Amino acid sequence: MNSINPACLNRVASVIGLGKLGSPIAACLAHKGYRVHGVDVAPAVIDAVNEGRAPVFEPGLDVMINNNKSRLTAGNSIREAILLSDISFIVVATPSEEMGGFSLKYVKAVCEEVAQAIREKSGWHLVVLASTVMPGATQGEVVPILQEVSGKKCGVDFGLCYSPEFIALGTVLHDYLNPDFALIGESDKKAGDVLESVYMQVCDNKPRVARMNFINAELAKLSVNTFVTTKISFSNTLARVCENLHGANVDVVSEALGLDTRIGNKYLKGAVGYGGPCFPRDTIAFAALARSVGVSPELAEATDRVNQAQVSILTELVSRKIPKNGRVAVLGLSYKPNTNVTEESQGVMLAQRLSELGRKVSVFDPKAMENAQKKLGGKVAYSSSLEDSISSSDVIVIMTPWEQFAQISPDAVSREGNRRVLIDAWRILDPHSFSKACDYIGLGMNSRDLGCPD
Numbered sequence: 001m002n003s004i005n006p007a008c009l010n011r012v013a014s015v016i017g018l019g020k021l022g023s024p025i026a027a028c029l030a031h032k033g034y035r036v037h038g039v040d041v042a043p044a045v046i047d048a049v050n051e052g053r054a055p056v057f058e059p060g061l062d063v064m065i066n067n068n069k070s071r072l073t074a075g076n077s078i079r080e081a082i083l084l085s086d087i088s089f090i091v092v093a094t095p096s097e098e099m100g101g102f103s104l105k106y107v108k109a110v111c112e113e114v115a116q117a118i119r120e121k122s123g124w125h126l127v128v129l130a131s132t133v134m135p136g137a138t139q140g141e142v143v144p145i146l147q148e149v150s151g152k153k154c155g156v157d158f159g160l161c162y163s164p165e166f167i168a169l170g171t172v173l174h175d176y177l178n179p180d181f182a183l184i185g186e187s188d189k190k191a192g193d194v195l196e197s198v199y200m201q202v203c204d205n206k207p208r209v210a211r212m213n214f215i216n217a218e219l220a221k222l223s224v225n226t227f228v229t230t231k232i233s234f235s236n237t238l239a240r241v242c243e244n245l246h247g248a249n250v251d252v253v254s255e256a257l258g259l260d261t262r263i264g265n266k267y268l269k270g271a272v273g274y275g276g277p278c279f280p281r282d283t284i285a286f287a288a289l290a291r292s293v294g295v296s297p298e299l300a301e302a303t304d305r306v307n308q309a310q311v312s313i314l315t316e317l318v319s320r321k322i323p324k325n326g327r328v329a330v331l332g333l334s335y336k337p338n339t340n341v342t343e344e345s346q347g348v349m350l351a352q353r354l355s356e357l358g359r360k361v362s363v364f365d366p367k368a369m370e371n372a373q374k375k376l377g378g379k380v381a382y383s384s385s386l387e388d389s390i391s392s393s394d395v396i397v398i399m400t401p402w403e404q405f406a407q408i409s410p411d412a413v414s415r416e417g418n419r420r421v422l423i424d425a426w427r428i429l430d431p432h433s434f435s436k437a438c439d440y441i442g443l444g445m446n447s448r449d450l451g452c453p454d
């Protein structure tokens with residue numbers, strides 16, 4: 001990664017909300033030379049940043065914050081942050097509501113304080129909303145608060161941009177510094193120009209920039225994620241079809257699909273369902289939005305239904321394979337590798353379903369044991385190591401493609417007497433060597449082709 005950009009030196013930014021997305025944004029801005037003032041309501045988060053530590057687990061974040069601690073401070077005063085800086089990123093949570101939309105309660109509370117500080121400021125200020133919001137929210141709810149409380153005009157006295165990020169946890173720093181594109185919804189040309197220049201200074205890859213009004217940017221954010229989840233659900237359906245067709249292999253079919261430029265090769269793996277803090281809720285929000293304007297939500301709803309079915313299909317498969325009184329090891333509880341986040345994790349859901357069916361379940365994850373424990377409680381056994389988890393089990397399911405799991409050897413799973421069943425959801429192990437050591441089932445492949453009994 002390139003480091004300081006001279007164009008960023010002596011510029012001051014503030015970041016309000018230093019969680020999974022906000023703290024990496026603050027770190028990246030400081031890494032490029034900005035002086036950054038972060039704001040959070042959680043004292044532990046503020047202390048971590050001021051001590052040069054990452055407030056959340058994200059690969060590389062600890063080092064980046066520590067290396068740039070002379071330019072990165074944190075506190076609890078939004079007023080101070082606005083007065084110190086000329087651009088502020090709002091990155092607080094927007095929790096999902098029952099009907100599928102997103103709550104603006106934290107965004108509104110922050111905007112009131114931001115606007116009070118803008119009222120006091122003589123110069124122009126740019127507010128950038130990076131939290132995911134529902135279409136219509138920026139113009140309909142955020143602008144009125146900022147204008148009424150500040151007594152100033154949006155697009156004239158201060159600028160506002162809606163600019164959500166398309167990062168994946170586990171690779172946030174790389175994704176933030178090398179986005180496919182930057183999405184900017186802008187109140188006016190000046191606001192968009194200033195934010196575009198920030199992205200050009202900070203991003204290593206000089207990304208393409210899509211500039212538009214607020215509503216189109218809000219729609220684009222939900223649409224990108226819903227399109228990707230549609231692709232994942234299609235790919236998972238294809239994988240299930242392959243499992244039931246002699247000679248079929250989802251990797252071979254997907255490779256061909258990916259060669260078609262109308263489709264592209266990303267997110268075509270065909271494995272388990274999607275999870276995490278964005279994909280499931282953005283898809284549901286898209287459906288809610290369509291419904292609210294009288295458009296059929298069935299495509300997004302079907303995507304969600306297919307996703308929810310994946311864990312049921314796996315639960316059934318494990319139930320068929322597990323011997324009476326046998327034990328299943330679920331390997332992988334984070335929703336993807338290189339993060340400890342377990343929101344909507346398929347591994348956690350599988351462990352939960354199997355334990356509810358009275359199965360003996362043990363779980364292991366390199367990073368997410370603590371978060372998984374908050375959800376699974378005493379329903380499952382927590383293995384202290386990968387070896388421990390494998391040796392005490394009859395059925396093993398690899399649910400997250402952590403690098404550590406790709407290093408499992410055939411010897412580690414083979415045993416005298418009854419062969420173990422190994423379900424490799426992401427096909428990270430070699431089917432031929434593992435099918436000599438155990439009953440290997442790669443999802444998306446026909447297991448009869450490998451000699452594995454039904």
Ligand SMILES: NC(=O)c1ccc[n+]([C@@H]2O[C@H](COP(=O)([O-])OP(=O)(O)OC[C@H]3O[C@@H](n4cnc5c(N)ncnc54)[C@H](O)[C@@H]3O)[C@@H](O)[C@H]2O)c1
Nearest residue numbers: 017018019020021022039040041042091092093094131132
């Ligand atoms: N995490 C992701 O992968 C991701 C990706 C794209 C978009 N987003 C969006 O970004 C937003 C933030 O997500 P996140 O995952 O970083 O959330 P998070 O819960 O990890 O972090 C939010 C932070 O805001 C702080 N906060 C709450 N109220 C505050 C206030 N009044 N003043 C200052 N700080 C306050 C919290 O203490 C917390 O540290 C959400 O809208 C989310 O949808 C997240």
